[in-house]
Amino acid sequence: MLSASSTPYEARLAARSGGFDAPTADVAPGFVQGNLAVLPRALAYDFLLFCQRNPKPCPLIGVSEPGDPKMPALGRDLDIRTDLPRYRIWENGTLVSEPTDVSAFWRDDLVAFLIGCSFSFEEALLAARVPVRHIDQGCNVPMYRTSIPTTPAGCFSGPLVVSMRPLAPADLVRAIQVTSRFPSVHGAPIHVGDPAAIGIADIAAPDYGDPVEIRPGEVPVFWACGVTPQSVIASVRPDFCITHAPGYMLVTDIPNGSLAV
Structure with a gap:
């Protein structure tokens, strides 16, 4: 059971084990959380450009190498396939599954994008009462x-x-x-x-x-x-895509304060 004092690593391990399947608001306070979009390499450049042109909804905080589910710059022993509490699988723009582990769906051509989440600024809101x-x-x-x-x-x-x-x-x-x-x-x-x-x-x-x-x-x-990106996926209808389930974020080891300007 996660508590308010749980670390990001503990949150990821709990999701990986299947013991944590809930929204991540107020989980591991003080650390950046991220939205996930995973697309085939053939679509990755267009999506990267989409994020650059739409920085308010899609502020990028990490992009993986093709086929690599590890993003060490974002967290210790972090695995994109297992460390979110819940995912969404899309085929031709249609939601087909909401698994808690996407290892069985992973492919060598997939590129993972991690996008900043407003859960991260909620700590600052609460601190400001x-x-x-x-x-x-x-x-x-x-x-x-x-x-x-x-x-x-x-x-x-x-x-x-x-x-x-x-x-x-x-x-x-x-x-x-x-x-x-x-x-x-x-x-x-x-x-x-x-x-x-x-x-x-x-x-x-x-x-x-x-x-x-x-x-x-x-x-x-x-x-x-x-x-x-999930509303965009519904419009674009790519053959295959993985996203987070809304509210079920990846908890990183990046301190929220490091993003403040």
């Missing part, structure tokens, strides 16, 4: 597809995905200031207020994650989200 509702409620962060287009690159294009945290107006400026210091994990919010203005029809029905309570007087605040 800005409440984080999904942590308080013990659930996954709500995420939504929007009407905001990403910048295309090669075959990749599609809508931006956002995560949402409701805040009281008194906390809003402090939240913007805090998250602006972390551009490698999505940075400042991209929208505050009316969800319909960015194409979200029902704030109580997220496309990914869980709904959270929005209390009277609070406003929804939206950050670009690393689940964006």
